[in-house]
Amino acid sequence: MQRLPKIVLALLIQLGVLLVVTVGVYLAPAVISPPYPYWGLVFIQALLASLVSCRLGLPCWWRWIQFFIPVGLYLGVLLKFDPIWALVIFVVVWMVFANAFKERVPLYLTNNTTREALKNLVKRKRRVRFLDLGCGLGGNVAFMSQLKPVAESHGVETAPIPYLISKMITALRGGQTFAMDMWKTELAYYDVVYAFLSPEPMPRLWNKVKEEMLPGSIFVSNSFAVPDVEPSEVWELSDSRKTILYIYRL
Ligand SMILES: C[S@@+](CC[C@H](N)C(=O)[O-])C[C@H]1O[C@@H](n2cnc3c(N)ncnc32)[C@H](O)[C@@H]1O
Incomplete structure (x- = not known):
């Protein structure tokens, strides 16, 4: 179950709970006489789905998503929310967070x-x-482009809306961004490569860094260490989220 994509697992859990609630509705007349209010059934669906999700392999914070999916759908039906808007919202969210699904x-x-x-x-x-x-x-790219020692400041991005914004920001403030998959970049060209990603791509990214980056260059990862690799330095910053920079000198 845990190998399934989280979104698929979440939907399967909702379907499983729906089955349980349906059986419950058929059996309930023996104890409580119908009718049963829709809001009550939706609440039971939301509560059960959120309670079992963590146990069935979803990260525990997904219980909130699991709670609000049925509640949101019910409110959408009550308010006669036009499904076209749901599609529009989905497309916009996808264009911003495309890499949350893919990477x-x-x-x-x-x-x-x-x-x-x-x-x-x-x-x-x-x-x-x-x-x-x-x-x-593109904020980092623009910022770095303004520093004296920085001759070239580049960024790559594949999510459409952030990429377009990064293009505008770098056009105004300096640096250059490219609509390119980070796996296709040639790291050998750069002296300092910065990544603020997630734990997921770090092992694969480290292989790319090792293969391509030249001696003397630096790879910096914000917040996510490369598993089983000792960083050259660890910088603990004094911001409110206590950012940690893992610095790997090649
Ligand atoms: C956590 S954000 C960091 C943004 C920026 N580097 C910063 O520090 O402010 C990670 C970004 O990486 C992008 N991303 C993830 N996988 C990517 C890939 N394979 N190629 C290009 N961009 C990617 C995401 O779309 C997202 O905008």
């Missing part, structure tokens, strides 16, 4: 404290070529 990497952004740390990392270097793997809205 298990959602969009969240590097903060200013972390950018200052990146600035410190390059300040004594000359002619740095910087790359942000999965550059989101």
Whole structure:
């Protein structure tokens, strides 16, 4: 069960619970006489689905999603919500978070404290070529492009809406972003490669880093260490989320 994509597992759990609730409705007249209010049945469905999800292999925080799926659908029916809007919302969400489904990497952004740390990392270097793997809205690329030691600042991004925003931001503030899959980048070109992704791609990414990056270059991962690889340095930052930068000197 745990090998199934989470969204499929979540839907199977909802269907399983629906089956249980349906059987319950058939058996219930022996104890409580009908009719049963729809909101009550929806509440039971939502509650049961959220209670069993964690035990059946979904991350425990998905219990909230599992609770609000039936409640949201019910409210949508009550309010006669046009399904076309659901489709529009889905498409927009997909265009922002496409990589959450494909790569298990959602969009969240590097903060200013972390950018200052990146600035410190390059300040004594000359002619740095910087790359942000999965550059989101392009903020890091623009920021790094303005630093004296940085000769080129690039970013790659495949989610359509963040990519378009990154294009606008870098056009205004400097740097360059490309609509490119990070797995197709040539890391050998860069002196500092930065990634703020998720635990999921780190082992594969480390193989790419080892194969391509040149001696003397630096790979920085925000928050997610490469499993079983000792970083050269670990920087604990003083921002509110206590960001940790894992620095690997090749
Ligand atoms: C956590 S965000 C970080 C954004 C930005 N680097 C920052 O630090 O502010 C990760 C980004 O990586 C992008 N991403 C994930 N997998 C990717 C891939 N294979 N190729 C390009 N971009 C990818 C996601 O779309 C997302 O925008």
